[in-house]
Amino acid sequence: MKKALLIALSLGVTATAATATYAAVDPEKDRQELVNFFMKKNPNIKFEDYHMGAYNYSADKMAQYESVEEFPPYLDAIDAGEALYEKDKAVYDKCFGSDVSKVRVKYPYYEESKHRVQTLESAINECRTAAGLKPFKWKKGPIAQLSAYYAYNARGQKINVKINSEGARKAYEAGRKMYMTPMGQLNLSCAKCHTYNAGRRARANILSPNLGHTTGFPVFRAKWQALGTLHRRFTGCQKNMRLKPFKAQSPEYRNLEFFEAYISNGLPIDGPAYRE
Numbered sequence: 191m192k193k194a195l196l197i198a199l200s201l202g203v204t205a206t207a208a209t210a211t212y213a214a215v216d217p218e219k220d221r222q223e224l225v226n227f228f229m230k231k232n233p234n235i236k237f238e239d240y241h242m243g244a245y246n247y248s249a250d251k252m253a254q255y256e257s258v259e260e261f262p263p264y265l266d267a268i269d270a271g272e273a274l275y276e277k278d279k280a281v282y283d284k285c286f287g288s289d290v291s292k293v294r295v296k297y298p299y300y301e302e303s304k305h306r307v308q309t310l311e312s313a314i315n316e317c318r319t320a321a322g323l324k325p326f327k328w329k330k331g332p333i334a335q336l337s338a339y340y341a342y343n344a345r346g347q348k349i350n351v352k353i354n355s356e357g358a359r360k361a362y363e364a365g366r367k368m369y370m371t372p373m374g375q376l377n378l379s380c381a382k383c384h385t386y387n388a389g390r391r392a393r394a395n396i397l398s399p400n401l402g403h404t405t406g407f408p409v410f411r412a413k414w415q416a417l418g419t420l421h422r423r424f425t426g427c428q429k430n431m432r433l434k435p436f437k438a439q440s441p442e443y444r445n446l447e448f449f450e451a452y453i454s455n456g457l458p459i460d461g462p463a464y465r466e
């Protein structure tokens with residue numbers, strides 16, 4: 191009897207899970223559910239503070255962060271980004287407009303004509319290629335510096351990713367699926383660490399919540415002693431999951447970025463942020 195009930199229950203769960211998988215995801219409802227999840231889980235953290243990532247969970251680490259911010263290690267990288275911008279100003283202004291404070295907030299977006307997500311970094315390289323300039327290497331160096339320069343000039347503006355079409359919704363759903371699905375030798379999902387276990391320790395680190403994940407990128411990491419893009423970070427996490435990472439700016443990572451950014455709507459851009 192007891193066994194039969196257990197089987198019935200587990201069948202019930204499976205059936206519900208299957209329905210949930212096949213029902214179309216409503217991004218705005220999904221986002222609000224995630225925000226509510228974190229508000230309930232961490233009642234002491236204010237919504238607008240979620241751009242601070244893992245620092246929200248430890249007063250000690252927050253104090254370290256604040257002392258680093260007194261003399262931020264990323265200032266040279268912003269200067270380098272500005273120099274890159276000035277060097278090919280005509281090219282970039284033609285692609286992005288000449289007001290450098292209005293660029294970062296437009297990305298990522300779903301480009302209808304090409305049926306794919308456009309990120310700030312992919313747009314920078316497309317812009318360079320169209321003007322006959324060599325594209326930058328992805329993940330670090332000049333691409334991160336120029337992206338940081340645009341981010342720095344947009345600090346304080348709110349992330350505002352739009353989903354107005356079925357194509358955009360599908361890109362969100364693909365990114366969400368990647369975030370939720372267990373993968374790799376350890377059978378881990380991003381959600382396992384950054385949603386369900388956010389705030390807990392993983393070795394010397396505290397796990398950040400995915401709410402706010404994109405606000406500080408590109409980040410300056412002490413471990414890298416340099417800037418890195420969001421896709422560089424995705425690569426690192428996927429390696430830790432014992433998984434062959436996707437390529438930076440691959441369709442998979444673009445969709446993942448689109449999902450992570452949409453989830454963070456309403457939070458302030460504060461790139462380039464400092465991270466351990």
Ligand code: HEC
Pocket residue numbers: 242243244369378379380381382383384392395396397398399403404406409423424427428430431446465
């Ligand atoms: C085993 C746990 C684990 C898994 C699984 C994992 N990460 Fe991470 N991730 C970390 C740790 C630890 C850090 C560094 C501390 C922090 O900021 O969370 C980190 C950092 C990050 C950051 C930087 C956050 C910031 O504020 O700078 C992003 C973005 C990120 N991970 C995304 C992902 C994505 C997307 C996936 C799935 C492809 C993923 N992670 C899977 C452990 C994990």
